[in-house]
Amino acid sequence: MDRRELADFIRRCRERLRPGEVGLSAGPRRRTPGLRREEVALLAGMSADYLMRLEQARSPQPSPQVLRSLGQALRLSDDERDHLYLLAGHRPPAGPLAGAHVRPGLLYLLDQLTGVPAQVLSDLGDVLAQNPLAETLFGDICPPVLHDHGTDHNVVWRWFNDPRIRAAHPAEDHDYWSRLQVADLRAAVARRGADPVAATLVRRLRAGSTEFAELWDRHEVAVRRTSRMRVQHPTVGMLELDLETLLTPAEDQRLVMLTAPAGSPTAGYLDLLRVVGRESFAG
DSSP states (O other): OOHHHHHHHHHHHHHHOOGGGGTOOOOTTOOSSSOOHHHHHHHHTSOHHHHHHHHTTOSOOOOHHHHHHHHHHTTOOHHHHHHHHHHTTOOOOOOOOOTTOOOHHHHHHHHHOOSSOEEEEETTSBEEEEOHHHHHHHHHHSOOOGGGTTOTTBHHHHHHHOHHHHHTSOGGGHHHHHHHHHHHHHHHHHHHOSOHHHHHHHHHHHHHOHHHHHHHHHTOOOOOSEEEEEEEETTTEEEEEEEEEEEOSSTTEEEEEEEOOTTOTHHHHHHHHHHHTTHHHHO
16 A cells, blocks of 8 residues: 555545536535545545545555445546545456457457467457457367357366367477466356356356366466467467466457467468468368
8 A cells, every 4th residue: 555645646636526527516615626635525425534444544554445446436447446445555446348249440450460369268269359360270270069069269268178179289298287277267257247148158167177167276377368279270280379468458359369489390380271262171
């Protein structure tokens, strides 16, 4: 908790807020710039004495409930609210989820990444979009399974329930990827809180895979940001790919790029896949 910065921020937000913005009359005798301390305290449902101690950097750490009420009273934007929480020593509340909607700008960026496979994944592992090179690469490795009732595009589900996925990876890498998939999903589920979509996915995974259930019970957590993948393509052979993950402003989506390690044969294999495309391999 940064008391001095928190005190300054609250005081300045109060002083710049005009009475009319919160439904109050300015009146002829108002001398205080913005709202009076008592007015903000009333709007936030707290005592004026406690607000005074906050503004004088003399208060104990405010709870998230107090910060939520104070942020609403001060009409803070989402960015300002997050700043308030951070100054008070708390993690800001999660923002709205993007869901399955991928912004046009992100889709445009995806299309511009012609030299590397790239995908937009949800934090739960759903493939929301991918560029042509990723479709060429993973289309041969990860064909759709239409009877999975909504899980056919989820990479975690496919890893634990479709033997063809594992067959494309060296056996000695299986344990690493199993643990990483579960640990990353565990972190996403915790960020979402009481989310029915996440709960349903975990319930189905536990019911469908003993291995997943055992790993889930370990409660390992590791957000996947970078990693290396080895995958056996049916035409060009073994590919070694570095995975770089870029988070979008909405925490439930991420852009994943797969690049070839410097000096590796994989760079040439990716160029071959990009030139000939998926259709050339179909025959």
